[in-house]
Structures are given as C-alpha cells and as structure tokens.
Amino acid sequence: MSRGAGGMAAGGGGGRPPGPDPALEPYVQTRIFKIIVIGDSNVGKTCLTFRFCGGTFPGKTEATIGVDFREKTVEIEGERIKVQVWDTAGQERFRKSMVEHYYRNVHAVVFVYDVTKMSSFTNLKTWIEECNGHAVPPLVPRVLVGNKCDLKDLIQVPSSLALKFADAHNMLLFETSAKDPQESQNVDAIFMCLVCRLKAQRSLPCRDTEGWPAQPQPQPRRLDEASGKGSCPC
Numbered sequence: 001m002s003r004g005a006g007g008m009a010a011g012g013g014g015g016r017p018p019g020p021d022p023a024l025e026p027y028v029q030t031r032i033f034k035i036i037v038i039g040d041s042n043v044g045k046t047c048l049t050f051r052f053c054g055g056t057f058p059g060k061t062e063a064t065i066g067v068d069f070r071e072k073t074v075e076i077e078g079e080r081i082k083v084q085v086w087d088t089a090g091q092e093r094f095r096k097s098m099v100e101h102y103y104r105n106v107h108a109v110v111f112v113y114d115v116t117k118m119s120s121f122t123n124l125k126t127w128i129e130e131c132n133g134h135a136v137p138p139l140v141p142r143v144l145v146g147n148k149c150d151l152k153d154l155i156q157v158p159s160s161l162a163l164k165f166a167d168a169h170n171m172l173l174f175e176t177s178a179k180d181p182q183e184s185q186n187v188d189a190i191f192m193c194l195v196c197r198l199k200a201q202r203s204l205p206c207r208d209t210e211g212w213p214a215q216p217q218p219q220p221r222r223l224d225e226a227s228g229k230g231s232c233p234c
C-alpha cells in the first residue's frame with residue numbers, strides 16, 4: 001500500500017527535509033478524498049468550495065446544476081492528498097437525477113446553512129435525512145457550516161442554537177464567511193479538519209487500487225485546482 005512517506009522522513013537524519021523521498025515521487029500514489037457539500041440553494045456552497053479550492057470569492061454565481069467538481073491537493077504530514085470537492089445543487093430540479101452520485105463512495109459530508117436565513121437551518125434535518133437515506137456509513141465524518149457570518153446585522157440563527165444542533169448530530173460546527181477574506185483560513189479549516197480525520201481513520205484506498213469500486217460519475221466540470229500545504233488544524 002502506498003502512503004506518504006512522512007514517517008520515513010521523521011527519523012531520517014540524513015539532512016533531507018521531511019516528506020516523500022523525491023526519488024520515489026513517481027511511485028507514491030495520491031489518495032483521493034471525496035467530500036460533498038450539501039444544503040439549501042443560495043446558502044453559499046459554491047462560494048465556500050471556490051474559496052477553498054481557488055482561494056477567492058467568486059464575483060458572481062449562478063445556481064449549480066447537477067454538480068460542480070473542484071479539486072485541491074493538500075499536504076499533511078508529508079502525504080499529498082487530493083481533496084475532491086463535490087459542490088452540489090441546492091435546487092431540487094437541478095439535483096434530483098444526481099443524488100445517487102453525490103452519496104456514492106463519499107468520504108465526508110459538509111452540511112451548509114445560511115446564518116441569515118432561518119429556513120436554511122431548519123431544513124438541515126431534511127438534508128440529514130437524505131444523507132441517512134443513502135446508507136452513508138456512520139464512520140463518514142460530517143460537519144456543519146454556518147455561512148455568511150460577514151452579514152452581522154442580519155443574523156437569524158444564533159450560534160447557541162446551531163451548536164446544540166451540531167452536538168445532537170455529532171458534528172463539529174464552523175461559522176464562517178466565504179466572502180470575507182479574513183475568514184479564508186477558517187474555510188480551509190473546515191476541509192482540512194475533515195482530511196485530517198480521514199487520514200487518521202483508516203487506510204483509504206488509493207486511486208487505481210483494486211477493490212475501490214468504480215464510480216459511474218457524471219462528467220465533472222473541473223473549474224480550478226490549487227495546491228496548498230497545511231498542517232492538521234484539529
């Protein structure tokens with residue numbers, strides 16, 4: 001099984017910086033973690049995924065149709081991991097034919113609500129039911145994200161309420177803003193926290209590894225890719 005070689009580097013003492021041996025680089029397979037982002041239309045799923053993968057807030061967005069597919073390669077403890085983010089559609093008519101694909105072989109789920117819109121918070125239970133209805137294993141980590149915290153005067157969902165809900169569903173809560181550049185580290189932390197948990201969990205199969213069921217995937221629209229290095233924020 002190929003893994004990152006962070007462990008090897010730790011005791012190396014040969015003056016080589018930690019991380020995979022460059023000579024072995026072509027042979028080190030990159031693990032891919034599939035993370036889906038779910039929630040009502042207009043809560044900011046596209047903007048959050050854009051902020052994480054591209055580092056910016058998109059000037060203008062349109063309702064997502066089906067799924068948009070973004071990627072970012074991160075490095076944690078010497079292992080390069082490809083984070084494959086599925087930005088799903090919140091509108092029923094744009095998602096109904098895709099729902100099975102969203103949940104198939106998913107590694108982690110991000111539930112998003114808009115802190116300025118109570119209905120997007122109360123609807124979370126429907127999104128959780130949908131997720132549960134697709135037999136997502138309990139080991140698959142889930143987090144809750146309250147977006148649009150920059151709109152301070154318009155907040156409708158108190159943090160205390162969100163925290164209670166997150167606790168009841170065994171999720172971590174992040175409150176953030178895809179728009180505010182000062183919050184960008186917080187947005188990164190959402191995904192990095194999940195990646196760290198997945199990395200620590202079990203040895204997930206690598207790309208091209210036998211035994212990993214092939215996914216009939218929709219033709220992905222790859223919008224951007226960025227590389228980032230990070231240490232575990234957890």
Ligand SMILES: Nc1nc2c(ncn2[C@@H]2O[C@H](COP(=O)(O)OP(=O)(O)OP(=O)(O)O)[C@@H](O)[C@H]2O)c(=O)[nH]1
Binds near residue numbers: 045178
């Ligand atoms: N103020 C503020 N506006 C935001 C933020 N995130 C997103 N928006 C705005 O909210 C609107 C919807 O954002 P999207 O990211 O397209 O929403 P979505 O959840 O992807 O919607 P669907 O694709 O229809 O499911 C856009 O006008 C964004 O500019 C934020 O953090 N703060």
Ligand SMILES: [Mg+2]
Binds near residue numbers: 047062063088
């Ligand atoms: Mg969208």
